[in-house]
Amino acid sequence: MFDRYNSEHFNTAGRSVKTGLISVDIQSHWTWSSTLLQSANQAFQYGVAGPYWYAGAAVVQILCFGIIAVYIKKRAPTSHTVLEIVHARWGTGARIVFLYFLLVTAIIVSGQLILGGSAVITSLTGMNIYAAIFIIPFTVVLYTSTGGLKATFTSSYIHTVIIFIVLLIFMFNTYTTNHLLGNIGVIYDHLAKVSALNPVSGNQGGSYLTFWSIDGLKFGILQAVSCWGITIVDQAYWQSAIAARPSAAYKGYVLGGLLWFGIPFGLATSLGLAVRALDLPLTVTEAGDGLVPPAAAIALLGKFGGILIVIIILMAITSSGSAEMVSVSSLITYDLYKPYIAKHASGKHLLWVSRLMVAFFGLVMACVSVIFYKANINLNFLYFLMATATCGAVPPLAASVTWNKTGKYAAIFSAFLGQGLGVAAWLVEAHIQYGVLNTTTLQQINPALTGGCFSLGTSLISTIILSYLWPQNFDWNEMRQISVFSDISKDKKSIAKEETKDALDNAEKKIWIWCIVLTFIFLFAWPLLALAPGGYFYFWVILSFIWGIVAAVLAFGLPIFESRFIIFRVLYSIFPCFPILERLGTQDLADPDSDTLGRRGSSSSQSSDSQDFQDAKLNMRTPADLQHANSAQPLTANLVPPHKVSPPS
Numbered sequence: 001m002f003d004r005y006n007s008e009h010f011n012t013a014g015r016s017v018k019t020g021l022i023s024v025d026i027q028s029h030w031t032w033s034s035t036l037l038q039s040a041n042q043a044f045q046y047g048v049a050g051p052y053w054y055a056g057a058a059v060v061q062i063l064c065f066g067i068i069a070v071y072i073k074k075r076a077p078t079s080h081t082v083l084e085i086v087h088a089r090w091g092t093g094a095r096i097v098f099l100y101f102l103l104v105t106a107i108i109v110s111g112q113l114i115l116g117g118s119a120v121i122t123s124l125t126g127m128n129i130y131a132a133i134f135i136i137p138f139t140v141v142l143y144t145s146t147g148g149l150k151a152t153f154t155s156s157y158i159h160t161v162i163i164f165i166v167l168l169i170f171m172f173n174t175y176t177t178n179h180l181l182g183n184i185g186v187i188y189d190h191l192a193k194v195s196a197l198n199p200v201s202g203n204q205g206g207s208y209l210t211f212w213s214i215d216g217l218k219f220g221i222l223q224a225v226s227c228w229g230i231t232i233v234d235q236a237y238w239q240s241a242i243a244a245r246p247s248a249a250y251k252g253y254v255l256g257g258l259l260w261f262g263i264p265f266g267l268a269t270s271l272g273l274a275v276r277a278l279d280l281p282l283t284v285t286e287a288g289d290g291l292v293p294p295a296a297a298i299a300l301l302g303k304f305g306g307i308l309i310v311i312i313i314l315m316a317i318t319s320s321g322s323a324e325m326v327s328v329s330s331l332i333t334y335d336l337y338k339p340y341i342a343k344h345a346s347g348k349h350l351l352w353v354s355r356l357m358v359a360f361f362g363l364v365m366a367c368v369s370v371i372f373y374k375a376n377i378n379l380n381f382l383y384f385l386m387a388t389a390t391c392g393a394v395p396p397l398a399a400s401v402t403w404n405k406t407g408k409y410a411a412i413f414s415a416f417l418g419q420g421l422g423v424a425a426w427l428v429e430a431h432i433q434y435g436v437l438n439t440t441t442l443q444q445i446n447p448a449l450t451g452g453c454f455s456l457g458t459s460l461i462s463t464i465i466l467s468y469l470w471p472q473n474f475d476w477n478e479m480r481q482i483s484v485f486s487d488i489s490k491d492k493k494s495i496a497k498e499e500t501k502d503a504l505d506n507a508e509k510k511i512w513i514w515c516i517v518l519t520f521i522f523l524f525a526w527p528l529l530a531l532a533p534g535g536y537f538y539f540w541v542i543l544s545f546i547w548g549i550v551a552a553v554l555a556f557g558l559p560i561f562e563s564r565f566i567i568f569r570v571l572y573s574i575f576p577c578f579p580i581l582e583r584l585g586t587q588d589l590a591d592p593d594s595d596t597l598g599r600r601g602s603s604s605s606q607s608s609d610s611q612d613f614q615d616a617k618l619n620m621r622t623p624a625d626l627q628h629a630n631s632a633q634p635l636t637a638n639l640v641p642p643h644k645v646s647p648p649s
Contacts, residue, residue, distance in 0.1 A: 020558030021157060022244045022252025027260040027555065028156035028319040029236050030062060031163060032109070033116035034383055036316055037290030039264035041380075043272025044282070044292045046216035047191070047200060047208030048540060051268035053220030056522040058264075059257045061227040063518050066253030066511045068232070069241035071401040074504045076479040081327075082238040082397065083335040088479045089400050089472075090408035095335060097412050101393035101419075102331060105233045106361075107368060108382050108389060110137075110324050114369040116290045116379040117317045124294055124306045129373065134366045136317055141362035144322040145355040155322055157559055159315035160259075164552035166312045167266055170297065170305075171548060174270040175541060178300050181277060188537050190277035208276055209537055211527065218445050222387060224523070225452040229390030232397050235327035236320075250511035254518075255554070262544075262551035269544045271296035288380035288443070329357040381443040387452025388426045392418025394456060395463040403467065404474040410466035414459045422455025 042050030076085045083102070087095040118132035127135075143155065174181055181187050191208045199206020202214035231237050244252055274296040275282060282295050297305030333354045338345060345353070372382070395418075396411035430447035431437055441447065560567070565586070572578065 018245055018559075018562045019251040019255065020554075020560075020562045022240060023255035023259055024160050024555050024559055025156040025240055025243075025323075026062060026237070026253055026256025027263075028160050029240065029323050030058070030256070030260045030320075031160070031263055031316050032113055032320050033120070033290070033313050033316050034112045034379055035260075035264050036267055036293060036312060037116050037120065037379065038383055039268040040272035040275070040292040040296070041287045041290065042216070042219060043268040044275050044287050045200075045284075046213045046219065047195075047203060047210065047276070048269070048273070048537070049203070049211045049213040049216035050219070051265050051272060051544075052211070052526070053216050054223060054268060055261045055263075055265040056526060057220040057223035058227045059261045060224065060515075060519050060522055061231045062257035062260065063254055064515045065231050065237055065241070066250040067508070067515060068238075068398065068401060069244065069253055070250050070504060070508045070511055072238070072241045073244075074501075074508070075401050075476045076482060078480065078482045079242060080334045080482075081242075081330050082235055082400070083331060084482050085400050085479060086397070086411075087335070087339075088482060089406075089474060090411055094408050094412055097415065098393060098397065099331060099335060101233055101390065101397075101415060102235050103328070105230060105390045106235070106324050106328050107365070108386055109230060109234065110321065110361075110365045111369055111372055111377075112379055112382045113317045113321050113324075114365060115372060115377075115382065117313050118369070118373075119289045119379065120291065120294055120313050121310060123289075123291055124298075124310055130370060133369045133373065137321065137362040137366045137369075139314075140318050140321040140325060141359050143318075144325045145358040156319050157555075159319040160555050161552075162315050163263065163312050164548070164555055166308045167263060167548055168552060169308065170300075171266050171270045171545060173300055174274050174296075175545075180300065181274060184538050184541050187273060187277045187541075190279075191273065194276055194279055208273070215445060218449055220527075222384070222445065222449045222452055225391060225449075225456050226383075226387035228394045228456060229452075230386055232394045233390045234324075235331055236323040239323070239327050239330060250507050250514075254511070254514050255558075257518075259551045259555055262547040266544045266548040267293065269541060271300075274300060288378060290379050325358045325361055326354075328361045329354045332357045332361075376439045378439075381439055384443045384445075384448035387448065388422040388455050389419065391452055391456035392416065392420075392422060392459045394418075395460045399463060399467070401479075404476065405467040405471040406463060407467065407470050407472035410463055410470065414462035414466065417462050418455045418457075418459025421458045422451045425454035426451025 039051060039054040042054045044050070046053075072079065072085075076088070079085050083095050083099055086098050114133055114136050117136050118129055121127055121132045121136075122129045175184055175187065176182055181190070188209065195205070195207040195209065200208060200213070203216070204210045204212040240252070271293045275292050278296075278299055280295050280299060282292065286295075294306060294309045297309045299305075301308070333350055337353050338350060342349065342353075372378075393415040396406065396415050399406040399411070426442065426447050427437060429450040430441045430444065433446055434441040434444070569586070
C-alpha cells in the first residue's frame, strides 16, 4: 500500500486526493500572505467595501477553475503539468513560450509571499530583513523537497486549521470581548466618527460603512482580472486538479473557493476595520507593506496578537509557497529535463531532479526578493502588477483543454499581444495621470486596472478571432497519449474506473451550474446591497462570523471524515487488540460502491476491490498474525488462494 513513493507520486500525489483535502489544498493555495495582509489593507482604505471586493472578486476564479479541472480529467488524465497539455496541443515552441508565462507568475506570487512575510516578521520581531527573506524560502524547501506534492496537501490541512483558529480568535476578540471595542455597535459608532473626521474619497458620503465606493469598485474589477491570471497561469492550480480523484475535482474547487472566502472576508472585517475604528497612526505606505493586521492585532491583544499574526503568516507562506515550489519543480522536471535533457531518465532519477529543483527555486526566489527589496518593490507593487504581467496567457491556456479550434500561432501571438499591450497601457496611464514613472505611481489603482484590462481583453479578442480564421480542429484523443513515468498501482487502476464518460459529463454539467449561479451571486446580486444603515452592518458582521465558523468546521472535519478508513487501519496497526478497528478500516475496500463515481455494477471493479480488500488485510497484519502465518494453517489461506499469495518469511 505504501510503496508508491516515486517521481509520479512526488509530482501528482498519486492522482488520488479526495474532495475534502483537495478543497483545503485549493483554499490553502489561495491563502497567501497577501490574502491576510492586503485584504485588511483594502478595509483600511475603503471600509466595508474592501473586504468584500477582495474576497468576492477572487472567489469566482477558483470556482470556475473547477471547469478546467473536469476537462483535464476528461481530456488529459495522465498529464503532470499544464505544459504537457500545451505540448500535445501546439508543440515545442508553444511549450517554451508558456513556460515563460508560468515562471513569471511563479516569481510574482512567490515574491509576494516572501516580501509580505519578511516585512511583517521584521516589524514584529526586529529580525534583519535580509535574514527574513532567506529564512522564509529555506524553511519551505526543507519539507517540500522531502514530501513533494503530497507534503503540500498535508501541510495545507494543518496550516488551514491553524489559520481558521487564529481567524476566529481575532474575530471574537474584536467584536465580543475586547475592552477597546468588543461590540458591533461600538465599532459602528467609531467608524461613523472617523468617517466624519476623515472622509473616504470616492465613498458615498465619505463613509467607511457604505458599499458604494468608486475606488473600492475599481479594486474589485482589478482583483477579478488579476485572479484570472494567477489561477489559469499558475501550475499549482493545474497540479491540484491533476492530483484530485476524478470524482473530487470539481467538488474540491467549488468547496475550496467557498472555504477561502471566509478568511479574507472575516479577517479584513475584523482587523482591517479595527485599525480604522481605533484610528491607529498607520501610514498608507505602511499599510501597503502589509502592516494593517499586525497593527490591529497588537492594539487588541498585545504581544500575543503579534505572535498570532506571525504564526498565520508563516502558515500561509509555507503552505502556498510549497505549492509554488512543487509546481516549478514539476515544470522544470517534466517540461525541460525529461523531454530535452534526459529522455530515458527513470522515475527515481526524475524524483532526484524534482527535489533538486525545489531547492534551486527556493534559492533563486530568495535572491530575486532581495533585488525586489533593493529596488523598492514591495508587496503592494507586485500585487498590482499581477494582472498586467500574467493575464495575456489566460485565454490561450484556458482554450488548451476547452476549445479545439485554437491553433498554435493564435495561442502564442495572443499571449504576447496581451502582455505587451498591457504593459504599454500600464506605463502610459501612469505617465499621463502622474507625469512620472516610478514604483509609487505604477502601483496606483488606475494604471494597474488599465494594464490588466488591456492584457486580458486584447488576448481574449485575439484568441477568438484567430481561432475562427485559422482553426486547428484538434483531436482530443491525442492528449490521452501523455506518458506516465512509473508503474500504475492498484489505486490508480481503481481511480481510472471513475473516469467514465457519463460520470465526467455529469460532473461537467454540475460545475457549469455551480459557476453560473455563484458568479451571479458574488459579482452581481450581493454587490447591489448598500451598507449605510447600522442594522445592515450588524448583519454584515454576523454573516462573516457564520461563514468563518462553518468554513472552519468543514476544513477541519471533512478531510478527517473522508480518510476515516485509513485512520482506522493505522489505529488497528497500533492497537491490534481491538478487532473492530480492522473491520472499520476495510469497509471502504469491501464495498465496491464506496466513494467512487462510476464503479457501480462493474464486475471488474468488484474484483479489483476484492483484491484491494485482501491486500489491505495483509498489510494490517500484526506480529501475532505473522507468527500464526508460519504455522501449518497460514493466515493467508483464509483470504486468497495459496498459489496467489506466498506466506511471509
